Amino acid sequence: MSTAVVRPSVIRLHSRPFAVRFANSAVPFLLPALTINAAIILVPGLLTVAMAFCEWDGASAPSFVGLDNFRIIFADPVFFSALFNNIKWTLIFLTIPIAMGLGAGSLLVVVKRGRNFFQVVYFLPVIIATVVVARVWQGMIYNPESGLVGWLKVYGFNLADPLTQPPTALYAVASVDLWHWWGFLAVIFFAAFRQVDAAQIEAAVIDGAGFIQLLRFVLIPAIRPTITLMMIMTIIWSFLAFDFVYVLTQGGPAYASEVLSTLSYRYAFYNYTMGPAAAVALVISFFGLIATFFYVRIQQREAIR
């Protein structure tokens, strides 16, 4: 800093070519991270794209088959039920956890005492391993022998394990993920609400706004960019959903809770058909890229504003 004061002209001379000169010296700084990223994601990713047009069992030599793999997956009724399950999953996660997160996040703005305690409690499920969360719900809640569902028998409710019933399996899995997930949104939305101009909130309250009006006319409009971002991420993540389905039901019973990612995994590691597995992975990526496109577009519009 002292140099800047003593020799301001020199600084100005150097500051223009600074970025230009850096374009070359940036390479060694980027190289390690990009090499690892390319070796693990880009190259295998491109191989998957190629594999989507080949027939391969994982052992013998692959052979080119054109669009056959896409014909195979489009002829598979499970593909469409899995796609439909992803859409249901997206709709569930676009509404319930976002509403819960906005509700809890805004109530944390209202209260002053205990904010930190509630934040930590809501965030606890987020940091617990998926597999552990899944087992706790499977054994202690859904299980008709050892869980809450079994205990309800004492009171005359004879319920089966919702994970084993085709009509409820997907919702039972989604409930577990929802419990694991909503606290993250509560914390994110609370952080965003805290950046809302305090004077604006005060003014609304002095004008006689109740909590609901405050939420609707001040708080939510103020954090719209954060809500939009979270909704786009929700869409992306909903098409990537894998862990809870795989651990709790493996897509069953009778493919009732199958989603695209578990279907892809089934094609690859159960049926040893890499071609259709790759084709499904491409379909998932396609949805992700559409969402990314909208994300970038919205970011640009925000930047212009």
Added chain:
Amino acid sequence: MNQNLGRGTLLIAYLVLAIAAVIALFPLSLMIISSLKKSTEIVANPLALPSALQWANFSRAWTDAQLGRSLLNSAETTGVAVILICSTCSMAAYALARGTGPRLRWISAYLLGTTTLPIQLYLFPLYFIFAHLGLIDNVFALSIVYTAVFSPFAIFLLRTYFLAIPKELEEAAIIDGATRWQVFRQVLLPLVSPGILTVAIISGLNIWNEFLISSTFLQSHDQQTAVVRFYTLGGQYSSDWGEIMAAAIIIVAPAVGFFLLMQRRFIQGMAAGSVKG
């Protein structure tokens, strides 16, 4: 503001927040209670407190799931991956924060794009490549995979920390004869160390908990991570739930302890990555 919204509103706010807290804590308390009960007690009434504390569940879980060995594997994988992520990504983040031009913009777009791809897109070929190269059951190879998976998040978060440092600071050091590398190591890294710590905490916790990638690349019993070992413990119905919940607590405890210790930085880091985008 509390006064203006009225006591009634405040009361309802606390009530709703408390109900939400109960929802968050209920399954976790079932986990803790059950870990200290006999399985016959759990079946008789899952909500009842244990009649006598069954600490034996914990010792059985420890030996049955070989938790000593698998926790060590988890710690090793997480440690190596976190070191790789922090070192490679802080360098890349610096380059992306300071450089300009279309090439760097393309690199940013590429990194953003990879975060939306399903793991399945690169998992299958990677598995066969690793199998061919004899890298299955190799903790270091698995750490490299994690480094790639978490690098976009780490780079974007660290980039914001580098952007917050005034350029004049580096220009001054460069004029004084320091090389780019010296500036990075001695001037900038200490300044972004809070960001590096945040990246280490968030990626570390996620890697400790990760299931799909580690179960694919670490397959022999001796090499499996704690989470994967836990998954193989007990079938769906022929299960000793007391023992399984005890194992769950042993695996979750380091993560929860770490979170409670670092909660402020953790929550701030999560929020910083998402608020405003």
